[in-house]
Amino acid sequence: QMQLVQSGPEVKKPGTSVKVSCKASGFTISKSAVQWMRQARGQRPEWIGWIFVDSGNTNYAQNFQERVTITRDMSTSTAYMELSSLRSEDTAVYYCAADKGDHSGLFIRWGQGTLVTVSS
């Protein structure tokens, strides 16, 4: 079964960082682009950024440019999204998505989501 499996829920304090993982199971993401987005309760989805897994090249949304780092580990078919300097407004469900292995960046296969709660 081809799926993206994300890491579990996180509770973080303001000012700290969170790192969410997204592991491909049943397929490889070696030729894919992996996207990250988030959705806070009652809000529209926000695009965070993406990574081309083979080259490691990334592109980030302007709103997250200074706080986000997206990486990957090709040996484990896993992508990571790290967000720093967390604030309460970062409380949201974070999703990864992969394309069909064609570098298109299209959101084809989705992870199950990771709830990140930022609270003092």
Add this chain to the structure above:
Amino acid sequence: QTVVTQDPSFSVSPGETVTLTCALNSGSVSTSYHPSWYQQTPGQAPRTLIYSTNIRSSGVPDRFSGSILGNKAALTITGAQTDDESDYYCVLYMGSGIWVFGGGTKLTVL
């Protein structure tokens, strides 16, 4: 700033056809934006229905179709079913590696 706009809500009766749209505040949506549509019910992961304007994802029923209508991307559900009651989002590729999501349409089928 680029804003992608969707109708906040729509209500249809079972069996009816409904078209949801996705517009830009600054110009027309074309195939160059590779509009995609996904369905999401509360607490569940998104499910992509349509990508690159009109390509149906694997396993998606053919009552879902995508197109460009005038200056907007469109998702048409032909013969809506009660199971189609959900939130629907579009996402557009703006070029230069930038993607933007719409605000979503809440579809009620009753």
